[in-house]
Amino acid sequence: MERKTKIDAENGKQEVVITREFDLPLALLFKAYSEAEIVEQWMGTKVLKLENKKHGGWEFETKNAEGKVVFQASGVIHDFVRDQKIVRTFEMGNAPFDVQLEFLEFEKLTENTSKLVMKSIYRSVALRDQVLALPFAYGINMAHNRLEEIVNKLK
Amino acid sequence: MNLRRDVFQAIADPTRRTILLLVASQSMTAGAIASNFDTARPTVSKHLQILTECELLKQKQNGREIYYHTNPKKMKEVADFIEPFRAMWEERFNKLETIMKKYKNK
Numbered sequence: 001m002e003r004k005t006k007i008d009a010e011n012g013k014q015e016v017v018i019t020r021e022f023d024l025p026l027a028l029l030f031k032a033y034s035e036a037e038i039v040e041q042w043m044g045t046k047v048l049k050l051e052n053k054k055h056g057g058w059e060f061e062t063k064n065a066e067g068k069v070v071f072q073a074s075g076v077i078h079d080f081v082r083d084q085k086i087v088r089t090f091e092m093g094n095a096p097f098d099v100q101l102e103f104l105e106f107e108k109l110t111e112n113t114s115k116l117v118m119k120s121i122y123r124s125v126a127l128r129d130q131v132l133a134l135p136f137a138y139g140i141n142m143a144h145n146r147l148e149e150i151v152n153k154l155k
Numbered sequence: 156m157n158l159r160r161d162v163f164q165a166i167a168d169p170t171r172r173t174i175l176l177l178v179a180s181q182s183m184t185a186g187a188i189a190s191n192f193d194t195a196r197p198t199v200s201k202h203l204q205i206l207t208e209c210e211l212l213k214q215k216q217n218g219r220e221i222y223y224h225t226n227p228k229k230m231k232e233v234a235d236f237i238e239p240f241r242a243m244w245e246e247r248f249n250k251l252e253t254i255m256k257k258y259k260n261k
Contacts, residue, residue, distance in 0.1 A: 005245040007237055012169050020248045028255045038258070042251040116248075129166070135239035 009132055014125045016132065018118040026108040029116060030083045033104065045071060052080045058088065075099070083108075090120070097131055098123040162209045166233055170194065171202050175211060175225060182215065182224035 008017040022029050032038050036047040039060075049059040055076065062071035072093030079087035084106060091099040103119045122128035165171055174188055189199040203223060206212040210229045215222045 005241055005248055007241045007244070009237060011172060018244055020244070022248070022252050022255075024252060024255050024259070028259055029251075031258075032251045032255050038254065041254050042247060044250075125169075126164075132240050133236050135243045 009128070012125055014122045014128045016120050016122075016128060018120075019115070021109065021113060021115045023112065024114055025112055026083050026106060026114040029114045030106050033086060033106075034080075034082070045073075049074075051077060052086075053077065054079060056080070069093075075102075097127055100131075162211065162229070162233060165205055165209045165211055168202070170199075171206055174199075174202055174206060175230070178212060178223050179225050179230070182222040184220050184222055188223065 004020055006019040008019070009015075024032075032042060034050075034052050036050045039045075039050065040047050043060065045060040045062040047059075048061055049057055051057055055078070057074070057076055059074040060072070061069055064070050073090060074093065075089035075091055077086065077088045079085065086102075086104040088102050088104075089099050090102050091097075100123075101121045103121075105117045105119075107115045107117070109115055120128075122131065166175070170192065173191070177183065177188060177191060185200060185203055186196075188203065189196045192199055203212065207214060207223070210226050211233070212223045213226050215224060
């Protein structure tokens with residue numbers, strides 16, 4: 001499959017740039033970021049709060065089947081310009097990654113295509129590298145746990 | 156699993172990344188590596204120790220000298236470490252696109 005999503009993470013820098021082009025008109029792409037019910041669908045999390053305005057706040061939360069909170073993130077919306085940009089902070093709850101600053105820029109390419117450039121700035125280079133490695137480390141852990149399960153069954 | 160995390164701590168340091176780049180092209184002694192830095196020799200030794208412990212570097216005895224070379228298998232892991240992050244966003248964005256296409260056609 002074509003790689004539509006691009007990650008730029010220069011060595012020794014504390015920022016990451018995620019770029020993606022969508023087969024969607026700009027207004028629809030922006031809607032996916034500004035309407036709580038839609039964000040819930042593609043982010044796979046519950047949206048507790050999403051105040052789309054300067055100095056507004058946002059809060060996401062995901063619970064597992066037992067009702068235990070497994071993911072929590074929140075932040076402040078610093079700027080919100082429809083069909084153009086969102087500037088916000090992002091902080092994961094119960095995680096040692098500190099807060100990150102995010103600049104989301106939405107751009108019209110054609111009537112039916114659009115582009116999102118998301119720039120995240122972390123407190124330090126080391127923290128950025130840790131966040132980048134999260135899905136990798138998680139994947140390793142998952143594989144490790146599965147291996148452990150299999151080994152335990154063999155016992 | 157702590158070993159794995161150490162790989163990322165190892166490459167988070169700019170001096171260690173430079174060492175990996177240096178050694179990637181040719182195997183080198185600790186002295187030759189240290190001559191590329193202004194930092195004290197024991198500091199470079201400490202970096203080499205960390206890189207060796209997490210298996211990014213391997214040692215090979217050649218006469219009286221110990222040469223360091225990169226471990227290609229481990230280096231590939233590091234080079235690929237960003238891919239799961241990209242894949243995670245790709246999956247999210249694909250989902251967003253699918254949902255909004257349905258939304259448009261409603």
